[in-house]
Amino acid sequence: MKQTVLLVIALAVLWITLSGHFAPLLIAFGIGSIAFVTWIANRMHVIDGESYPFGLVARLPGYWLWLVKEIVKSSIDTTRRVFGGADAVKPVVFEAPASQQTDLGLVIHANSITLTPGTVSLELKPHTISVHALHPDVARDALEGGMDKAVPEPRKATDHSPGEPG
Amino acid sequence: MGILEIAAYVLVFTGAFFCLVGAIGVLRFPDVYSRMHSAGITDTIGALLILLGLALLAGWTLALAKLVFILVFLWMTSPTATHALAKAAKHGGVYPKLADDLAGDVAATTTTETPSSKA
Numbered sequence: 001m002k003q004t005v006l007l008v009i010a011l012a013v014l015w016i017t018l019s020g021h022f023a024p025l026l027i028a029f030g031i032g033s034i035a036f037v038t039w040i041a042n043r044m045h046v047i048d049g050e051s052y053p054f055g056l057v058a059r060l061p062g063y064w065l066w067l068v069k070e071i072v073k074s075s076i077d078t079t080r081r082v083f084g085g086a087d088a089v090k091p092v093v094f095e096a097p098a099s100q101q102t103d104l105g106l107v108i109h110a111n112s113i114t115l116t117p118g119t120v121s122l123e124l125k126p127h128t129i130s131v132h133a134l135h136p137d138v139a140r141d142a143l144e145g146g147m148d149k150a151v152p153e154p155r156k157a158t159d160h161s162p163g164e165p166g
Numbered sequence: 167m168g169i170l171e172i173a174a175y176v177l178v179f180t181g182a183f184f185c186l187v188g189a190i191g192v193l194r195f196p197d198v199y200s201r202m203h204s205a206g207i208t209d210t211i212g213a214l215l216i217l218l219g220l221a222l223l224a225g226w227t228l229a230l231a232k233l234v235f236i237l238v239f240l241w242m243t244s245p246t247a248t249h250a251l252a253k254a255a256k257h258g259g260v261y262p263k264l265a266d267d268l269a270g271d272v273a274a275t276t277t278t279e280t281p282s283s284k285a
Contacts, residue, residue, distance in 0.1 A: 014235075017228060017231045017235070018232065018235070020228045068214070071210045071211060071214070072211060075184065075207050075210060075211035078191070078203055078204065078206070078207055079184065079187050079191075079207060081191075082187055082190055082191035082194060082195075082204060083187075083190075089195060089196065089200055090264075090265035091196075091197070091199060091200050091262055091263060091264055091265060092264060092265060093262060093264065110245075110249060111242070111245040111246060111249070112245075114206070114245035114248050114249050114252075115206070115210055115241060115244075115245045116206075116210075117203050117204070117206040117207045117210060118203050118206075119203070120199060120202050120203060120206070120248060120249070120252050121249055121252070122199075122249075122252050122253065123253060123256065132199045132200075132202075132252065132262055134200055134203050
């Protein structure tokens with residue numbers, strides 16, 4: 001029930017931001033579509049802490065700031081490699097440790113790896129992520145960057161172990 | 167032209183530069199996987215700088231919130247698509263060219279074909 005209320009609030013904020021109209025007819029359409037989406041989500045049983053991780057919201061802005069810093073750093077590094085000579089690109093595949101206990105934490109970690117230019121996550125395995133990096137130096141920086149510690153994670157663990165295909 | 171507009175245009179043009187760099191990298195890099203890194207420059211810092219520049223021009227309006235939504239949705243979906251692409255390539259039998267194979271490729275183009283370059 002708490003998740004449903006939070007979903008309605010989130011949808012209402014999204015609707016008002018995207019529409020910006022306050023005419024009664026349009027407000028009624030907005031309420032109607034929010035009710036419809038909430039009804040579908042309830043029917044599909046997708047309202048749970050994993051699909052709507054409201055518990056993470058407070059920790060996300062800090063993580064995003066950290067991630068933007070990493071993205072800017074690695075973008076500049078990758079840009080140098082685009083214009084570099086033959087030594088600039090020596091792709092490697094390495095295993096990055098992933099200590100996340102929940103699927104959502106793992107997904108945030110793997111997507112953050114992919115989001116930083118120079119590293120792409122290839123495959124999730126239990127407790128590690130297989131990562132393709134542009135150069136051994138990029139791989140070393142990624143391993144020393146502390147991303148595994150920085151990833152925010154919902155507290156409650158899901159019932160099946162992470163890394164299993166769903 | 168105010169200082170805010172100048173800053174906005176600097177950001178937009180820097181973003182456009184990074185988009186161009188991403189495109190050049192896609193052409194220059196050796197295989198599917200390393201090209202994804204280069205395309206990532208366009209997706210991440212290119213989009214970020216252009217949207218920041220547009221946000222400065224928009225000021226404190228609803229348009230600013232919409233620009234923020236664009237960035238958040240883009241940064242959530244594009245790594246998912248990239249991961250799907252990488253996984254599809256891997257399971258489709260395209261293996262990354264690693265540093266040793268690339269050395270073999272250079273040797274192959276200068277001397278004769280080596281078996282590793284056909285992989």
